[in-house]
Amino acid sequence: MAIVGRYAARRGLQFVPVFFGTTFLVYFLMFALPGDPLANLSVGKQANPAYLAYLQEQFNLDDPFFVQYLKYLGGIFTGDLGQTFRGQSVAEIFVERFPVTLKLALTAFVFEALLGVGIGVWAALRKGRFIDNLSLAGSLILISIPVFVLGYVAQWLFGVKLGWFPVAGISAGWPMAYILPAIVLAALSLAYVLRLTRQSLLETLNSDFIRTARAKGLPPWTILRKYGLRNSLIPVVTFLGADLAALMGGAVVIEGIFNVPGIGQQLYSSIRLGEAVVVVGLVTALVIIYLLVNLLVDLLYGVLDPRIRYE
Amino acid sequence: MTATPLLAVHDLAVDFHTRDGVVRAVDGVSFQVNPGETVAILGESGSGKSVTAQAVMGILDSPPARISRGQIFLEGRALSGLPEKQLRAVRGVEIGMIFQDALSALNPVLSVGEQIAEMYRGHLNMGREQARNAAIEVMQRVQIPGARQRYSDYPHQFSGGMRQRIMIAMMIALQPKLLIADEPTTALDVTVQAQILALLAQIQTETNMGLLLITHDLGVVAEMAQRMLVMYAGEVVEQGSARAVLDQPAHPYTAALLRAVPSMTERVDRLPSIPGRPPNPLEPIPGCSFHPRCEVAQRCCSQHPGPDLDLVKSDRQARCWFAQEVLSGGES
Numbered sequence: 001m002a003i004v005g006r007y008a009a010r011r012g013l014q015f016v017p018v019f020f021g022t023t024f025l026v027y028f029l030m031f032a033l034p035g036d037p038l039a040n041l042s043v044g045k046q047a048n049p050a051y052l053a054y055l056q057e058q059f060n061l062d063d064p065f066f067v068q069y070l071k072y073l074g075g076i077f078t079g080d081l082g083q084t085f086r087g088q089s090v091a092e093i094f095v096e097r098f099p100v101t102l103k104l105a106l107t108a109f110v111f112e113a114l115l116g117v118g119i120g121v122w123a124a125l126r127k128g129r130f131i132d133n134l135s136l137a138g139s140l141i142l143i144s145i146p147v148f149v150l151g152y153v154a155q156w157l158f159g160v161k162l163g164w165f166p167v168a169g170i171s172a173g174w175p176m177a178y179i180l181p182a183i184v185l186a187a188l189s190l191a192y193v194l195r196l197t198r199q200s201l202l203e204t205l206n207s208d209f210i211r212t213a214r215a216k217g218l219p220p221w222t223i224l225r226k227y228g229l230r231n232s233l234i235p236v237v238t239f240l241g242a243d244l245a246a247l248m249g250g251a252v253v254i255e256g257i258f259n260v261p262g263i264g265q266q267l268y269s270s271i272r273l274g275e276a277v278v279v280v281g282l283v284t285a286l287v288i289i290y291l292l293v294n295l296l297v298d299l300l301y302g303v304l305d306p307r308i309r310y311e
Numbered sequence: 312m313t314a315t316p317l318l319a320v321h322d323l324a325v326d327f328h329t330r331d332g333v334v335r336a337v338d339g340v341s342f343q344v345n346p347g348e349t350v351a352i353l354g355e356s357g358s359g360k361s362v363t364a365q366a367v368m369g370i371l372d373s374p375p376a377r378i379s380r381g382q383i384f385l386e387g388r389a390l391s392g393l394p395e396k397q398l399r400a401v402r403g404v405e406i407g408m409i410f411q412d413a414l415s416a417l418n419p420v421l422s423v424g425e426q427i428a429e430m431y432r433g434h435l436n437m438g439r440e441q442a443r444n445a446a447i448e449v450m451q452r453v454q455i456p457g458a459r460q461r462y463s464d465y466p467h468q469f470s471g472g473m474r475q476r477i478m479i480a481m482m483i484a485l486q487p488k489l490l491i492a493d494e495p496t497t498a499l500d501v502t503v504q505a506q507i508l509a510l511l512a513q514i515q516t517e518t519n520m521g522l523l524l525i526t527h528d529l530g531v532v533a534e535m536a537q538r539m540l541v542m543y544a545g546e547v548v549e550q551g552s553a554r555a556v557l558d559q560p561a562h563p564y565t566a567a568l569l570r571a572v573p574s575m576t577e578r579v580d581r582l583p584s585i586p587g588r589p590p591n592p593l594e595p596i597p598g599c600s601f602h603p604r605c606e607v608a609q610r611c612c613s614q615h616p617g618p619d620l621d622l623v624k625s626d627r628q629a630r631c632w633f634a635q636e637v638l639s640g641g642e643s
Binding site: 215304 | 467
């Protein structure tokens with residue numbers, strides 16, 4: 001256990017260079033974007049020059065890049081994550097938006113994990129039969145269809161035509177408002193999880209230790225659970241972990257189609273407005289969350305596979 | 312009337328239904344094992360010896376494998392045709408089986424102790440603590456040093472010899488009447504090999520269990536077995552008392568195998584080998600399946616299948632038209 005703790009601490013240290021690297025890179029990219037953020041803001045109308053000057057000053061827009069970046073870092077270390085041009089603080093935005101993304105991500109993850117693993121196991125146990133072929137064909141279709149097509153079709157069919165779910169927005173709350181976007185969001189990964197589970201379980205079922213388990217006279221359910229699944233889920237957990245972390249980063253397309261006000265939508269609009277401070281703040285937070293989830297998954301391996309050593 | 316044998320296999324045939332057609336892997340194999348007796352099945356890869364063992368154990372991969380003929384009796388009770396649930400109560404309880412490579416035959420993600428304790432928990436409904444103690448006890452019986460401490464270690468933390476001991480512990484846990492050992496020492500060093508064989512012999516003396524030993528190693532047969540069967544291309548080509556067969560083979564295949572064993576006393580530049588290669592089971596050979604590689608084969612051998620397994624002399628059967636000649640050739 002002490003070894004695992006040390007390992008986690010060492011992995012935690014990696015967050016430091018990642019933090020500086022991410023903030024610097026994203027800030028630089030936002031700086032390099034063409035156009036004047038304030039001109040974008042006041043497009044088509046004549047803004048008050050005094051107000052524009054105030055914003056220039058407020059957001060350090062006249063400073064050279066390095067000075068801007070250092071001032072930004074200085075702000076972060078004194079607890080000021082910055083604010084939008086409208087004066088909303090980044091911390092506030094995060095607290096408002098992230099729970100929405102989190103609900104969507106976790107709902108999608110549940111579909112992906114339960115259906116992906118469940119159908120994958122079922123298909124493997126019925127290899128070459130109808131359900132196996134159906135799941136392979138179905139997952140191939142899911143992998144081939146672009147996500148926005150799937151999104152609009154689902155929205156039109158289940159939202160507009162059948163009326164089973166709200167067409168867009170989250171006013172219906174969890175779970176009704178989240179189910180449809182979550183399923184669409186999960187669809188692609190679900191297809192991969194299904195195929196990975198099936199393949200991995202089929203390989204495991206061919207192992208010598210499965211034959212041993214049968215020679216021991218164990219019942220089929222025990223053999224599947226303790227011998228088949230325990231051994232075949234290791235690569236599946238790897239994939240699911242990475243995917244959960246990616247889901248937490250928000251889904252620009254799905255949030256857009258179903259009008260879910262999560263992190264993805266916010267990032268999209270902030271990038272368009274050139275609000276560097278918001279983009280950098282949110283992206284950095286997301287990167288840290290991504291690393292944390294990955295660390296958790298790595299620690300989970302140790303539980304699943306005793307052959308893994310933390311060094 | 313003799314006593315009922317522990318294991319009796321009658322005219323066993325196993326087919327593999329592959330994409331390229333039906334392959335007969337085992338054809339007409341019959342033998343018996345008595346309590347306390349060691350019977351060896353000797354053969355090269357693909358001769359059907361392992362398939363025979365798996366058929367007895369009821370763990371053939373089916374599909375593609377299917378028992379197409381024959382019967383298997385354990386203490387006079389027919390195992391063939393028993394429902395799966397009743398067979399499960401035989402496997403691991405009345406018949407144990409150990410495998411060649413204990414590293415791949417043990418579950419890598421369960422501790423060795425749990426894998427042994429599973430036998431007690433699954434078959435005897437023991438509680439966790441009781442099963443744990445029983446498992447440690449049987450680990451001590453197979454001489455695993457520090458059994459109590461090593462209970463929660465995983466297979467990869469053991470040496471090859473220790474892993475095979477774990478395997479043996481697991482399979483003798485419920486004191487089976489018959490142990491099937493499928494190449495139990497093939498993956499081990501010679502010294503460790505000797506220890507494992509000694510352990511098996513010791514357990515056998517203590518419990519009077521029958522041992523069915525599957526091997527390609529003539530040395531193992533000589534050391535362990537009272538009776539032996541030689542298999543070639545799915546058929547038993549010779550059987551008899553191990554000592555007698557090794558001293559004086561009656562089938563040309565057995566004779567050729569014995570000539571290929573290096574001698575400790577004579578210096579030879581080149582070991583004799585058997586020309587040709589084992590037959591491809593998808594292309595059955597007309598006549599006796601060994602005739603293309605056989606030294607004594609005559610024209611009749613390629614035209615007529617080998618004779619039935621025939622009594623050549625008392626307690627010796629061989630499937631060859633020229634068994635008598637081979638037998639006396641060995642004497643000269």
